[in-house]
Amino acid sequence: xxxxxxxxxxxxxxxxxxxxxVSKAQAARALGGYGSVSEEVLTRVxxxxxxxxxxxxxxxxxxxxxxxxxxxxxVGDIENPHFGLALRGISDVAxxxxxxxxLSNSDETLAVEQDAVxxxxxxxxxxxxxxxxxxxxxxxxxxxQIVADGRVLKLFDRSVPDLDVEAIVIDFTAxxxxxxxxxxxxxxxxxxxxxxxxxSKPFACYDELGLTPVAQRVAGMELAFAEQALAFIPxxxxxxxxxxxxxxxxxxxxxxxxxxxxxxxxxxxxxxMSLLRExxxxxxxxxxxxxxxxxxxxPWTEIVTPPLSVxxxxxxxxxxxAARRMICELRGEEPGPMPAFAAxxxxxxxxxxx
Numbered sequence: 166x167x168x169x170x171x172x173x174x175x176x177x178x179x180x181x182x183x184x185x186x187v188s189k190a191q192a193a194r195a196l197g198g199y200g201s202v203s204e205e206v207l208t209r210v211x212x213x214x215x216x217x218x219x220x221x222x223x224x225x226x227x228x229x230x231x232x233x234x235x236x237x238x239x240v241g242d243i244e245n246p247h248f249g250l251a252l253r254g255i256s257d258v259a260x261x262x263x264x265x266x267x268l269s270n271s272d273e274t275l276a277v278e279q280d281a282v283x284x285x286x287x288x289x290x291x292x293x294x295x296x297x298x299x300x301x302x303x304x305x306x307x308x309x310q311i312v313a314d315g316r317v318l319k320l321f322d323r324s325v326p327d328l329d330v331e332a333i334v335i336d337f338t339a340x341x342x343x344x345x346x347x348x349x350x351x352x353x354x355x356x357x358x359x360x361x362x363x364x365s366k367p368f369a370c371y372d373e374l375g376l377t378p379v380a381q382r383v384a385g386m387e388l389a390f391a392e393q394a395l396a397f398i399p400x401x402x403x404x405x406x407x408x409x410x411x412x413x414x415x416x417x418x419x420x421x422x423x424x425x426x427x428x429x430x431x432x433x434x435x436x437x438m439s440l441l442r443e444x445x446x447x448x449x450x451x452x453x454x455x456x457x458x459x460x461x462x463x464p465w466t467e468i469v470t471p472p473l474s475v476x477x478x479x480x481x482x483x484x485x486x487a488a489r490r491m492i493c494e495l496r497g498e499e500p501g502p503m504p505a506f507a508a509x510x511x512x513x514x515x516x517x518x519x
Contacts, residue, residue, distance in 0.1 A: 175219075175220060176217040176218065176219045177219075178192050178193050178196060178219075179192075180217055180219070181196065181210060181213045181214050181217060181219050182210075182213075184213035184216060184217060185206075185209040185210045185212070185213035186209070187206050187209060187210060191206050191210070192210050192213075195207045195210035195211065196210060196214060196219070233288070233289045233290060233291055234263060234264050234265060234291065235264065235265045235266070235267055235288070235289075235290045235291060236255070236259055236264050236265070236266055236267070236290060236291060236292050236293070236294060236488065236491060237266075237267045237268075237269070237281075237282075237285035237288070237290040237292070237293040237294070237295075238252065238255055238266055238267070238268050238269070238293070238294045238295070239268075239269045239270075239271055239278060239281050239282070239285075239293065239294075239295040239296065240252065240268075240269075240270060240271065240295075240296045240321075241270075241271050241272070241273040241296050241298055242270065242272065242273065242361075242435070243268070243270045244435065245433060245434070245435050246434050246435070246461070246463060247433050247434065247461050247478075247480055248296065250480040250481045250484065251321065251322070251480045251481065251483060251484035251487075252266075252268070252484060253481060253484065254480070254481040254482065254483065254484025254485035254486075254487075254488070255294060255484040255485070255487060255488040256488075257485060257488075258484075258485050258488035258489050258492070259488050259492070262488075262492045264291075264488075264492065267285060267288060267290055269281035269284070269285070271296075271298050273298045273361065273362075273363075273407075274298060275298055275299055275304055278295075278297070278298050278307070279307045282295075282307045282308070282310070282311060283307070286310070286311065286314055286316065290316065291316065291317065291495055292316050292317030292318065292319070292491045292494075292495060293311050293316060293317075293318050293319075294319045294320075294321050294487050294488065294491060295308065295318070295319075295320060295321065296320075296321045296322040296323055297320060297323050297325055300323060300324060300325050300326065300377055302325070302326055302327045302328075305325050305328060308325060308328060308330075309328065312330065317491050317494050317495055318330045319331055319332075319333060319487050319490060319491050320332035320333070320334070321333050321334075321483070321484070321487050322334060322378065322483075323377055323378065331490060331503065333483050333486055333487045333490070333503070333506070334378075334483075334506070335378070335478055335479075335483070335506045335507065335508050336381055336507075336508075337378050337381040337382045337385060337460075337476070337508050338381045338382075338384050338385040338388070339385065339507075339508075340385065340476045340507075340508035340509060340510050341381065341382040341383075341384070341385025341386055341389075341430075341476070342385035342386070342388045342389045342392075343385075343389075343510040344385075344430065344458050344474070344476055344510045345385060345386045345389035345390070345430075346389045346392070346393070347458075347474070347510065347512055347516060348428045348456060348458065348516060349389060349390070349393050349395065351428075351456065351516050351517065351518045351519060352427075352518050352519030353427045353428040353456060353519055354395060354398075354427070354519075355398060355401060355424060355425070355426040355427055355428070356386065356398075356401060356426060356427075356428045356429070356430065357401040357402075357403060357419055357426040357428070357429045357430070358382065358383065358386065358401065358402050358403070358429075358430045358432065359403050359406040359412065359415060359429065359430070359431055359432060359436055359440065360379050360382075360402075360403070360404055360406060360432035360436070361404070361405070361406050361407040361432065361433070361435075361436065362377065362379045362404050362405075362432075363404050363405050363407075364404040364405070379432065382430075382432070382460070383402055386430075401419070401426055403415050403419070406432070406436050406439075408439075409439045409442070409443075412436065412439045412440060412443055413439075413443050416440070416443045416444070416447070420447065420449075426455070427455060427456065427519050428455060428456035428457070428458070428516070429455060429456070429457055429458075430458045430459070430460075431457070431458070431459040431460065432459075432460055433459070433460055433461055434459065434460075434461040434463055434466075436459075437457075437459035437461075437473070440457075441457070441469075444457075451471060451473075451515050451517075452471060452514070452515050452516055452517030453517060456515060456516045456517050457473060457474070457515040457516075458473075458474045458475070458476070458515065458516065459473055459474075459475055459476070460475070460476045460478070460508075461475065461476070461477075461478065461480075462475040462476070462477035462478070462511060466513075467513070471513065471514035471515050472513040472514050472515065473513055473514075473515045474510070474511065474512050474513045474514075474515045474516050475510075475511050475513070476508050476509070476510050476511070477508065477509045477510075477511055478506075478508045478509075479506055479507075482504075482506070483506055486503075486504060486506075490503075
């Protein structure tokens with residue numbers, strides 16, 4: 166049964182072949198872009214496909230050509246604007262190059278990430294861009310499998326040792342040191358840092374954090390304290406700040422101490438917003454009662470009162486570069502040298518003197 170001009174079912178390759186008066190095999194080769202057909206057959210098949218409004222079966226095409234024109238992207242938290250901006254950069258480049266995206270959210274959980282990789286390999290994606298949730302070699306056999314399956318792999322935001330693939334990353338050591346020096350210059354000595362990263366035990370040394378942005382940020386903080394010959398306080402590095410409830414618990418602990426922190430650094434904008442809300446609930450003002458610095462620079466950070474000091478990162482540009490380098494590799498083109506991405510500390514009005 167049909168309604169109006171709608172067909173009862175989508176046209177098939179056999180329908181196109183019948184309309185073009187060619188064999189089904191010829192029609193399949195012409196539509197799939199593999200094998201060889203004459204110009205005459207190609208013209209007739211394409212005309213028939215247009216007349217019938219034929220839409221190709223992309224899964225069948227990928228099985229024949231080994232290419233799906235699809236890139237898999239796996240990030241830790243889709244709700245985090247940091248990853249949203251990176252995804253926009255990836256999407257802009259992919260779309261212009263004729264690629265589609267298959268997106269997955271890992272929730273920074275290894276088992277979820279492993280399952281996402283399995284699904285993407287089953288879907289025959291041409292390559293995967295991933296922000297891995299772990300930098301430990303024993304946790305990343307699924308990433309090695311992507312390469313073993315002949316797919317292109319690019320790491321985003323985080324590196325993995327012993328995995329010979331490109332990583333589009335920033336070294337945050339210098340910018341974290343600069344931000345910490347600004348806080349130290351204002352008289353702060355007890356500086357807390359909150360991250361969603363889960364620690365297996367209370368934090369003691371940044372070397373335990375692997376090749377992660379968190380490790381670089383804490384290293385930068387330690388370097389700033391050492392440069393000023395001041396004692397760094399590792400107990401103020403707090404992990405598992407992954408929800409409003411968790412952040413409220415951390416703030417409760419920190420400000421119930423005999424000497425609470427006088428400054429806080431938030432690892433990303435999601436943590437920053439929850440922190441600011443929680444500080445407000447406790448009647449703590451920025452910067453009069455507690456100074457505040459956050460990683461990521463979004464327009465809202467300039468229009469709140471006071472404007473927030475931030476560590477800016479070219480996340481959109483990094484997303485574009487990840488997609489560009491992947492597509493170059495898929496096409497056998499030379500991508501050129503990796504740009505030197507850098508983070509920048511921007512001082513505004515959220516740092517007050519002690």
